[in-house]
Amino acid sequence: MKTKALMTAHLWTSVVLGVQLLLWSVSGLYFSLWGHQALMAHQHFQQPSYRQAVTLPDSLPDIPEVSGTLLRQTLMPRGERWQWRLTTDEKTYYLDALSLVPWQTSAQEARAMGKASYRGEANVTHVHLYPHAHPDLIGRTDAMYEVAFDDALRTRAYVSVATGDVLTHRNKYWRLHDWMFRLHFMDYSGQRDFNNALIVIAAGGTLWFVLTGILVSLRVFRR
Amino acid sequence: MVWVKLPYIHGTHLGTLDPQPVPSLSPDALLNVQARYPQAQRLDWFQPQLLSHPEPLVRVQLQGHRLLVSPASLTRVRPTQSDIEHLAQRAYQANDTPEIRSVNYLTEAPGELNAAHLPVWRVDFRDRVATTLYFSADTGELVTRRFVWWRVFDIMWMLHIMDYEDRHDITKPWLQALSILSILFVVTGFIMLWRRFKPSGRRRSRL
Numbered sequence: 001m002k003t004k005a006l007m008t009a010h011l012w013t014s015v016v017l018g019v020q021l022l023l024w025s026v027s028g029l030y031f032s033l034w035g036h037q038a039l040m041a042h043q044h045f046q047q048p049s050y051r052q053a054v055t056l057p058d059s060l061p062d063i064p065e066v067s068g069t070l071l072r073q074t075l076m077p078r079g080e081r082w083q084w085r086l087t088t089d090e091k092t093y094y095l096d097a098l099s100l101v102p103w104q105t106s107a108q109e110a111r112a113m114g115k116a117s118y119r120g121e122a123n124v125t126h127v128h129l130y131p132h133a134h135p136d137l138i139g140r141t142d143a144m145y146e147v148a149f150d151d152a153l154r155t156r157a158y159v160s161v162a163t164g165d166v167l168t169h170r171n172k173y174w175r176l177h178d179w180m181f182r183l184h185f186m187d188y189s190g191q192r193d194f195n196n197a198l199i200v201i202a203a204g205g206t207l208w209f210v211l212t213g214i215l216v217s218l219r220v221f222r223r
Numbered sequence: 224m225v226w227v228k229l230p231y232i233h234g235t236h237l238g239t240l241d242p243q244p245v246p247s248l249s250p251d252a253l254l255n256v257q258a259r260y261p262q263a264q265r266l267d268w269f270q271p272q273l274l275s276h277p278e279p280l281v282r283v284q285l286q287g288h289r290l291l292v293s294p295a296s297l298t299r300v301r302p303t304q305s306d307i308e309h310l311a312q313r314a315y316q317a318n319d320t321p322e323i324r325s326v327n328y329l330t331e332a333p334g335e336l337n338a339a340h341l342p343v344w345r346v347d348f349r350d351r352v353a354t355t356l357y358f359s360a361d362t363g364e365l366v367t368r369r370f371v372w373w374r375v376f377d378i379m380w381m382l383h384i385m386d387y388e389d390r391h392d393i394t395k396p397w398l399q400a401l402s403i404l405s406i407l408f409v410v411t412g413f414i415m416l417w418r419r420f421k422p423s424g425r426r427r428s429r430l
Contacts, residue, residue, distance in 0.1 A: 060250035
């Protein structure tokens with residue numbers, strides 16, 4: 001290719017890709033300044049431990065019949081109750097181990113579970129039920145409680161109604177973190193898939209931009 | 224990094240241990256295990272598929288580690304090396320015939336393994352993608368899979384985040400310096416473009 005044509009190709013690639021290069025650099029710098037744990041909003045997160053909160057019962061009723069083949073039978077303390085988790089090849093059942101009714105986390109339990117997942121000193125300011133998941137937990141549609149704390153980061157813990165699991169933490173910077181990931185991965189759905197077609201094209205274009213740049217420089221300097 | 228799909232890099236296709244059916248266990252038996260390990264956070268009755276102990280066992284989740292316990296005798300069961308070889312051959316799917324090259328017991332994590340999984344058995348296979356399967360030495364569970372494309376991806380990741388030592392710290396100062404340089408590079412590039420193409424008719428600056 002002639003040097004001038006190469007230069008034009010390089011120039012137009014730069015116009016198209018310049019904005020994305022800027023977004024990659026800015027979001028990359030943003031990630032590096034915050035660090036991994038803060039980007040997850042896990043500054044105060046810990047795996048909750050419930051063993052101290054609940055006493056061992058003398059006996060438990062036998063587990064009920066479940067549909068499918070049993071693959072795993074799990075007993076665990078959840079807040080102040082014991083829970084069965086029965087995994088079959090069809091689904092997982094979550095049951096109260098004493099009453100054998102399907103597990104339902106109460107707001108009061110969610111508050112305690114949220115607190116158990118919080119490392120440090122903070123007070124709970126509110127507990128809200130989100131029947132169709134909180135919008136900050138992308139990809140989930142199940143009911144959950146939000147347990148909010150009065151710390152400087154405005155940390156929020158999310159507790160599943162159906163399982164009693166503390167799903168994750170979020171805080172007041174989460175939306176900004178999330179948008180930086182969208183821009184960096186070029187996945188604007190929020191799914192954080194960096195194998196999407198758009199970013200493959202942009203990465204290929206950047207490679208082309210760098211190669212033509214090196215070629216142009218070599219030819220210009222050789223003159 | 225964007226071209227090769229992430230699930231492929233994670234190597235799920237290299238091997239997996241399918242969970243096996245278990246008969247239900249009486250709640251009293253589980254309560255006995257819980258009484259023996261009062262700090263347990265979770266008890267799982269499942270089939271770990273050990274040759275040396277063909278019965279299902281209870282996995283006890285304690286703070287930071289797990290162990291296998293027989294609910295009948297309340298004694299601890301540890302997978303043996305031949306158990307691990309058997310599990311590795313069962314799990315392996317990267318090739319038609321699993322050919323184990325070496326089996327090693329590790330108490331220190333190599334760079335490609337999260338130290339939280341320790342202690343582990345490392346099983347290396349003789350195949351074209353240098354498959355390695357890591358099994359928990361406490362429970363025999365398959366914890367991690369590695370192969371040549373994961374290792375290449377890891378080098379790419381190292382270059383991406385510029386942590387040339389541990390390959391996981393994204394806060395290195397030279398990464399931040401280079402990001403700032405990169406921002407300046409794009410901004411000055413746009414200024415040069417603007418000067419060259421701006422319609423005011425002033426003399427075009429040369430690239």
